Amino acid sequence: MSTTHVTIREVALRDGLQIEDPISTEAKIELLEAIVATGVTEVEATAFVSPSKVPALADAPDFAKELKRFPEVAFSALAASPNGARRALDAGLTSIEYVVSASDSHSRSNVGRDTAAATAAIAEIAEVTHDAGATVEVIIATAWDCPFDGPTPPERVLRIVDAAVTAGSDRIAIADTIGTTTPGRVTSLLAQVRPEIGALPLGCHFHNTRGAGLASAYAAVLAGVSRLDASVGGLGGCPFAPGASGNIATEDLVYLLRDSGVAVDLDLDRAIAAAGVAQRLIGKQLPSALLRAGDRLHAPAHPS
């Protein structure tokens, strides 16, 4: 195994909530308290994007003010443009995620410009962020498949990787935005990405839409990825497909990694409890497996 410790970044408050009906800032704080109690060290708190496009995150500046109550956690926020990054930095965030879609059609649909234009903005965002004493992570969306353009040629991913490395990105993440990838394709793409990024931390972001999210996450760990995004309860499923899975569930990932001999910072029981809070606040059954089945009864056996 290439990785002995994985940093799980909790994304329920951003990716998990962004397509749900908006919940109050107070409800978000209740969920955040449950999330912080898990022992997680990194939390994606919100996004500084158009409030009209993502009403569920329209309270980003107000919510950002609450984050200082949890000094034990490193918070990040997503931005889709240099202006969004400036707003996040003004709100006190010290870790920025900048998303670039590797497919032109998704990029245009999402942010109104093609991949090359979005890639060209990496340098400005890195400069703005570093000037403010913050760090920036470039997240490459639709890295395996685009809902409009089909399979993404790996060269398109590698071009963004190279631009991110050149611009001084502090971290890089590869995202399966629509939940279509599988472990064999994860292994294949990461084998091409890894040599390009040197010692930069590499993360992955998977959705469980076709059941392969956890298998893909484990393949990524075997390929040397040390950072994985996950969402308590598996929050983040499509509201138009009842029961459809969203992000991989934090508690399911903790269980899988813990029992596979990969250290994580989160306590499983508390992650299950946080998933329960998320389910109550959202008011519908979430696709988490551990929330239903619970931990196994006995202590971990013959560790691998």
Added chain:
Amino acid sequence: MSTTHVTIREVALRDGLQIEDPISTEAKIELLEAIVATGVTEVEATAFVSPSKVPALADAPDFAKELKRFPEVAFSALAASPNGARRALDAGLTSIEYVVSASDSHSRSNVGRDTAAATAAIAEIAEVTHDAGATVEVIIATAWDCPFDGPTPPERVLRIVDAAVTAGSDRIAIADTIGTTTPGRVTSLLAQVRPEIGALPLGCHFHNTRGAGLASAYAAVLAGVSRLDASVGGLGGCPFAPGASGNIATEDLVYLLRDSGVAVDLDLDRAIAAAGVAQRLIGKQLPSALLRAGDRLHAPAHPS
């Protein structure tokens, strides 16, 4: 990758149905027709066990008569004793699965005798089966965890493996009966089992109860397993835990393996269709991911 082709054995008709309210033999035939249409080459048809303990499979002798209508498929049936194996052979089955629990408490609970006694019967079942010109597979249940005894020491699994090899078992399978294992533990146990079995075909049987079923299945393939059990729709969940996942879903497994560059015999669209038949006949939502999300829209990309 250690395995370039995986034989999927469809178990919906046995493991999938055994805890459900009984459905008619006619309904089983309708499901079987949909299953055969997928192109699957092996189907676990039923079990010859106590009709009072498993009423859903009480029609085993009658159902067995229908199997000759599908000469393109190799059918098997499960037996828990030499007498059960004889009944299966008398009914025309030519492939017998004999289950031995690696934990004493599960073995006693399931068949009224401990692991050693159940292991001792392997030789008689192999003899009876081979005398009838049939083949036998020894399936080792509770191979990772027992609901009563906790984690299963690998030595207990290896003792059954050795007895099966000595008795001339034609195939061996390792089963995660209660859905608790994870890919790291799969890799670890299979590394101990593989050297003991020589050239015998090795299979695995996983449940997705804690979300790790497909990840465990892929780890098994990487470890050289060439046979995997799966159930259309993921049929086989616990009826007392709504939404709880049962066997790994055939269509989810086909999707994952196909896109990971591992050949399978089944057509994905027809596997999804068979899952739909299963869901209609059972009358409740099954935990399949592909049944909800469907195949991805575009042809497989840059194969690994």
